[in-house]
Amino acid sequence: MTIKIGIVGYGNLGRGVEYAIKNAPDMELMAVFTRRDPCSLRIQTEGVPVVKTANAAEWKDEIDVLILCGGSATDLPTMTPELVKLFNVVDSFDTHAKIPAHFANVDIAAKETGHIGLISVGWDPGLFSLNRLYGSAILPNGKDYTFWGKGVSQGHSDALRKIEGVKNAKQYTVPVESALEKVRSGCNPELSTRDKHTRECFVVLKEGANASAIENEIKTMPNYFADYNTTIYFISEEEFDKNHNSMAHGGFVIRSGKTGENNKHNHIIEYSLKLGSNPEFTTSVLVAYARAAYKMAAEGIKGCKTVLDVPPAYLSEKSGEELRATLL
Amino acid sequence: MTIKIGIVGYGNLGRGVEYAIKNAPDMELMAVFTRRDPCSLRIQTEGVPVVKTANAAEWKDEIDVLILCGGSATDLPTMTPELVKLFNVVDSFDTHAKIPAHFANVDIAAKETGHIGLISVGWDPGLFSLNRLYGSAILPNGKDYTFWGKGVSQGHSDALRKIEGVKNAKQYTVPVESALEKVRSGCNPELSTRDKHTRECFVVLKEGANASAIENEIKTMPNYFADYNTTIYFISEEEFDKNHNSMAHGGFVIRSGKTGENNKHNHIIEYSLKLGSNPEFTTSVLVAYARAAYKMAAEGIKGCKTVLDVPPAYLSEKSGEELRATLL
Numbered sequence: 001m002t003i004k005i006g007i008v009g010y011g012n013l014g015r016g017v018e019y020a021i022k023n024a025p026d027m028e029l030m031a032v033f034t035r036r037d038p039c040s041l042r043i044q045t046e047g048v049p050v051v052k053t054a055n056a057a058e059w060k061d062e063i064d065v066l067i068l069c070g071g072s073a074t075d076l077p078t079m080t081p082e083l084v085k086l087f088n089v090v091d092s093f094d095t096h097a098k099i100p101a102h103f104a105n106v107d108i109a110a111k112e113t114g115h116i117g118l119i120s121v122g123w124d125p126g127l128f129s130l131n132r133l134y135g136s137a138i139l140p141n142g143k144d145y146t147f148w149g150k151g152v153s154q155g156h157s158d159a160l161r162k163i164e165g166v167k168n169a170k171q172y173t174v175p176v177e178s179a180l181e182k183v184r185s186g187c188n189p190e191l192s193t194r195d196k197h198t199r200e201c202f203v204v205l206k207e208g209a210n211a212s213a214i215e216n217e218i219k220t221m222p223n224y225f226a227d228y229n230t231t232i233y234f235i236s237e238e239e240f241d242k243n244h245n246s247m248a249h250g251g252f253v254i255r256s257g258k259t260g261e262n263n264k265h266n267h268i269i270e271y272s273l274k275l276g277s278n279p280e281f282t283t284s285v286l287v288a289y290a291r292a293a294y295k296m297a298a299e300g301i302k303g304c305k306t307v308l309d310v311p312p313a314y315l316s317e318k319s320g321e322e323l324r325a326t327l328l
Numbered sequence: 329m330t331i332k333i334g335i336v337g338y339g340n341l342g343r344g345v346e347y348a349i350k351n352a353p354d355m356e357l358m359a360v361f362t363r364r365d366p367c368s369l370r371i372q373t374e375g376v377p378v379v380k381t382a383n384a385a386e387w388k389d390e391i392d393v394l395i396l397c398g399g400s401a402t403d404l405p406t407m408t409p410e411l412v413k414l415f416n417v418v419d420s421f422d423t424h425a426k427i428p429a430h431f432a433n434v435d436i437a438a439k440e441t442g443h444i445g446l447i448s449v450g451w452d453p454g455l456f457s458l459n460r461l462y463g464s465a466i467l468p469n470g471k472d473y474t475f476w477g478k479g480v481s482q483g484h485s486d487a488l489r490k491i492e493g494v495k496n497a498k499q500y501t502v503p504v505e506s507a508l509e510k511v512r513s514g515c516n517p518e519l520s521t522r523d524k525h526t527r528e529c530f531v532v533l534k535e536g537a538n539a540s541a542i543e544n545e546i547k548t549m550p551n552y553f554a555d556y557n558t559t560i561y562f563i564s565e566e567e568f569d570k571n572h573n574s575m576a577h578g579g580f581v582i583r584s585g586k587t588g589e590n591n592k593h594n595h596i597i598e599y600s601l602k603l604g605s606n607p608e609f610t611t612s613v614l615v616a617y618a619r620a621a622y623k624m625a626a627e628g629i630k631g632c633k634t635v636l637d638v639p640p641a642y643l644s645e646k647s648g649e650e651l652r653a654t655l656l
Contacts, residue, residue: 023469099656127466133641133643133644134640137644138609138612141351260605269599270598271597273596273597277587281593288465306652308641309640311638315465324428325428327636328453328457
């Protein structure tokens with residue numbers, strides 16, 4: 001049995017999905033959908049058609065699960081509810097505050113036609129959410145901590161690039177090692193925003209820009225930088241192009257909790273990711289959950305779901321019997 | 329809505345479940361079942377009856393989920409299939425090689441009367457199994473590594489105590505730090521049994537016992553010690569009683585895998601536990617999964633299940649809406 005997959009959008013995520021499918025013996029890529037001119041797109045898998053997203057409906061009987069590789073800001077809020085009317089879909093919607101609204105929209109659309117829409121799949125939201133859930137359910141008398149990095153924050157980099165006089169910029173979020181150690185010690189510290197992460201900015205200036213004015217503008221920017229210890233490095237375009245292409249990222253979810261008589265015993269659950277490529281790891285998660293979406297749809301499950309709803313065994317191509325014998 | 333819980337067996341695990349239930353706002357302890365004389369047992373929760381396990385059937389309409397706190401060697405293989413005919417049950421059966429047979433027995437018995445039997449719940453098998461599954465499904469082109477410790481191995485301690493001339497003994501399994509570091513580096517090393525763990529034995533001798541003969545017997549014992557670097561400390565009874573009561577344990581599951589063009593990018597997923605009390609943590613997992621068993625039974629799910637089958641959200645007392653808004 002082969003699961004027939006379609007990819008919508010062919011940026012870093014779309015390409016990552018294409019690579020991940022090659023590692024999935026039970027999946028076949030049927031088509032890549034794009035808003036661009038299909039003739040302008042060169043994909044990696046020979047013989048797979050590239051199709052205008054506007055014509056996706058023609059493929060509705062050829063595809064089991066569509067993996068949506070659009071952005072959370074403008075693409076997915078409309079793309080996911082629209083396409084879930086025609087297909088089972090998986091997306092990586094990651095604007096935490098807007099997940100409940102997105103869920104509600106996708107749920108209504110999915111139920112209209114009896115599809116499943118698995119949203120907010122990736123590592124945060126996604127695997128980190130799972131670990132926050134497992135941790136809080138198992139150690140209710142405790143506290144959880146999420147740290148991100150070291151890795152580029154797209155939103156913060158965008159904020160830097162919007163400053164007048166800035167030609168290019170990348171912002172790295174860096175977890176504070178001493179805060180991590182404090183959490184691991186089990187003392188359940190109260191940590192402020194400033195305590196947990198620092199921000200490192202690598203900025204290329206336009207000719208004639210005022211470095212110290214820009215430095216001040218960055219350090220005092222509300223929401224983005226004002227609440228953090230921020231370090232700014234002004235670098236040349238050559239250095240920027242040479243040293244700041246990495247898509248590496250990562251982070252930590254730590255649950256610290258107490259059990260027993262007089263809360264005598266302390267326990268630490270730590271989950272950490274060190275990712276060579278943020279988009280490729282995210283898409284590896286998307287592909288595993290596309291398999292789950294396929295299995296859930298086959299069981300008649302409809303509507304919007306998240307990683308919190310998916311039985312772990314559904315992520316694997318192995319049978320329950322095999323999993324119990326080899327992994328349990 | 330309160331979930332009515334019964335505990336079967338009142339050793340370290342039974343007591344741990346009792347403590348964990350006090351942290352669960354949606355659960356109530358209805359009865360503790362024991363093979364001992366109920367009058368001889370003092371439990372911590374006032375007003376809760378202690379009942380002979382032989383009379384458990386009388387409680388079948390009063391209890392939603394029974395948490396079985398027996399041992400895997402002799403208790404659970406018969407106890408779980410018997411009691412699942414009357415109740416929804418959760419057990420911590422942890423003899424990895426015998427899980428498929430135990431599953432089959434519990435599945436038949438559970439389906440006879442329409443109950444659910446959730447087996448092999450704890451941290452390994454249990455949370456570690458989940459992490460091996462998530463890791464292998466997300467990074468199929470990779471390898472996983474499980475390390476245990478530092479903590480007491482009951483089986484190895486028992487093996488030491490059976491040696492003639494040994495009065496008392498504890499065996500600690502210790503992960504080899506350099507092996508952990510090698511795995512974290514992403515080089516996917518081949519590690520032998522000896523490379524991954526060392527074994528530390530603390531032994532109290534009987535009067536007149538031959539220490540060097542016993543040391544040799546331990547170091548050459550097949551399966552238990554021969555394949556490991558084993559260190560033996562002969563200590564006094566006083567030192568043993570004073571320093572070797574800790575129930576601390578822990579371990580690591582690490583998945584290392586590659587993605588992308590020419591497998592260019594490496595990723596490390598690391599899950600680790602540092603547990604102040606092995607039995608109290610195991611029972612905290614059991615109690616969370618008792619909640620899941622209750623919810624699954626309410627949906628009409630029957631038969632034997634494992635942690636791999638349980639949707640994560642079922643572990644929490646919070647609604648799907650709350651979980652999406654706060655944890656996702």
